[in-house]
Amino acid sequence: MLRRTLLAASGAALAAPAFAQNAPIKLTIATGVDPSFAPYYVAKEGGFFERNGLDCTVNTGPSGSAMVAFLIGNQINSAYGAEQAGVSAHLVDPNVVAVCEGTALLRWISVLGRNIENMEGLKGKRVGVARGTGSETFWLSVVSKLNLNPADYTIVNVEAPEMVAALERGNIDAFAVWEPWPTRAMRAIPNTKILVSNDQIQIVRNFVYMNKAWGLANAEATTRLMRSLVQAQEFIAASPAEAARHVARFLRQDRAFIAELMTKVEYKMNLTPDSVGNFQLAIDQLRGMGKLSKEVTPAQVIWKDPLAAVAPDRVRI
Secondary structure, eight states: OHHHHHHHHSOGGGOOOOOTTSOOEEEEEEEOSSGGGHHHHHHHHTTHHHHTTEEEEEEEOSOHHHHHGGGTTTSSSEEEEEHHHHHHHHHHOTTEEEEEEEEEESSOEEEEEESOOSGGGGTTOEEEEOTTSHHHHHHHHHHHHTTOOGGGSEEEEOOGGGHHHHHHHTSOSEEEEETTHHHHHHHHSTTEEEEEEGGGTOOEEEEEEEEHHHHHHTHHHHHHHHHHHHHHHHHHHHOHHHHHHHHHHHHTOOHHHHHHHHTTEEEEEEBOHHHHHHHHHHHHHHHHTTOOSSOOOHHHHBOOHHHHHHOGGGBOO
16 A cells, blocks of 8 residues: 555656556666665565566676676666776776666775774785775775875775675685675674774765666666656655565565665665766776776766656756
8 A cells, every 4th residue: 555655646757657458578687685776676576667567687696886797788778886887887888877876875885804903903904895896996985085005905806795704714804895794794703893984985876777779779668667766766765664675575684684774875866966976986096097998977977868757856967
């Protein structure tokens, strides 16, 4: 009843037409396995894709950013990940574009260490970083914000799901990554603590990406996808407990744990000057690492038309 009420209360631009007489449009989307990507999960588990006439397969991988690369050559239709991953994929295939900011990670990414008291004690240690993801973006921001010397740290490339085990084995002394891995590490490994969190450094953001060529050729599917995600975001804001239940069911994790993690982020589905600023930061970081194969601007990476067609008030750039 609550979901029907929310849909009925949505503005005309978001009202879902009846598609019962038509075959649903098939889509494949992909992301990581943590609650920062909740709009994808809620749209699937809460029936928003279905009610908008979509038959949507949601694939998951080691991180949202790792899945963004599958938009190159249109291997999938949409992905959900961090800024640096989107810019890197766009450099390979200019059709890979961000269509909205999905999540602001308010207190989500941390540098966590074992047997280390503070950031000063991290000098000379091995730090696990997932290259090409929000993990690397955050670590570089920590280095810049705290005026650290990169040569003081040995960076070890570790995928996010492997970091807790790597820390426990002693392969690394610390890691920089998003939830739920810092919380899981503190619960499982003695003498672990957060050394710095992203609310002290930078608000990292996750974006929804599409392949622009596919989106233009499949305008109706693009509109239905965007409408579904905006409705899912509205539902999360209005009914956080029910939304956590959907996310926990999709991820097969404890509902209370998921509900706790979801309070550390803010779900957006918009485009603002902050969105643009984060892409500029990612571009600057890639340039600094020698990984910017050609110059690109945030305006080239961001495609605002799909969101503007569904919810123009959410586009503020």
